Amino acid sequence: MSMLFYVRVDEIFLKGKNQKMFFDVLRENLKKTLSPTFIKRTEGGLLLDISEKKKELLGLIPGVAKYSSVSVCKNVLTEMIKAGYKILKDFKGKTFAIDTNRSYKKFPLKSQEINKEVGAELAKKFSLKVDLNNPEIKISIFITKDETYVCGDDVEGVGGLPVGTSGKVMCLLSGGIDSPVAAYLMMKRGAQIQLIHFQNQTQVTQEVSEKIFDLAKVLSQYQSKIKLHIVPFAGWQKQVVMKIPADIRMLITRRLMFKIAQNIARKEKCLALCTGDSVGQVASQTLENMEVVYMAAEMLKLNPLSGANKIEITQLARKIGTLDISNRPYEDCCSLFVDKHPQTKAKISHIEEVEKRLDLSTLDKTEVISYNISMS
């Protein structure tokens, strides 16, 4: 069944002269991700008709701050009351409130008067009580120049900026819980993301490969299509095992990832690299080690989870639909390098010295296989 929704934004309203551009991008994104049968910009938001099954997704699309079911009518009081009937027809509670917003100031009644008039009729029809402080449902009425929107309860969306308004970001995706969440958070800040995954192709099984593709698919729901780059990594890992002491293998491996990711990111015109690093979570995430790892590439690095706790990250992973996939068993290529006594306070001079043992002459020619991932 399809349903009409009224979407509102938050930060887009702060964009002054650029507001139209941000709205246009949001509208295009909603078209691509939710395939509405109808969509239009209104004075305060966007009106769209989508399949009811997709409404949960609506709350996770970057840029959507709030949404509600809506009934559209003429700027006539009796019509507003009828629209209110439609909104309340399946409502099971006892209390309600009405909140009118009149951007069309020529409408003859003031907001308060409309609240009163419509409220009295709805209360009578459904035997409800008005409760302004803690209503079980809040009906919002928006009167614009051309028509009126009568909305049911607001559902919170994620807000932020529409994907594509901040440029491209290359996200390092492991099979863990954190990196898909980091990628999602960058989309919420307007980045169009690409994913890069380093895979020990000699070890991977079918399930492992599927896991990465499934994560990419879930993330693609929020920006319609995602480019996923898989880098066969076994050759590099073999060199690391042969030439690098165990306690710093992880750090050198992650430096190699950054160098290769940066090369590909530049080719793809990305403006930053993003990881799922969270400060102090594992040995490679002490500040000392993070600095040493990040020095491997000059590009801007974004770590939206730096200050997040595991429990917060896990909750968000559940919400965006990646947690169950991340929890599937998976031998990440890094698990090869988990050492009993890893270095936690690496020094860049030492790391650079040891790294010279690797033959990096072919680094720029590292093979990469790229895919375009979408949900369908």
Ligand code: ATP
């Ligand atoms: P995650 O849950 O994202 O795996 P983690 O806490 O397990 O995070 P690490 O395994 O140390 O952390 O990895 C830190 C970050 O490095 C990841 O969030 C990811 O951005 C990147 N990374 C690690 N392994 C890979 C990989 N095989 N391919 C691409 N990126 C990786």
Ligand code: MG
């Ligand atoms: Mg990991």
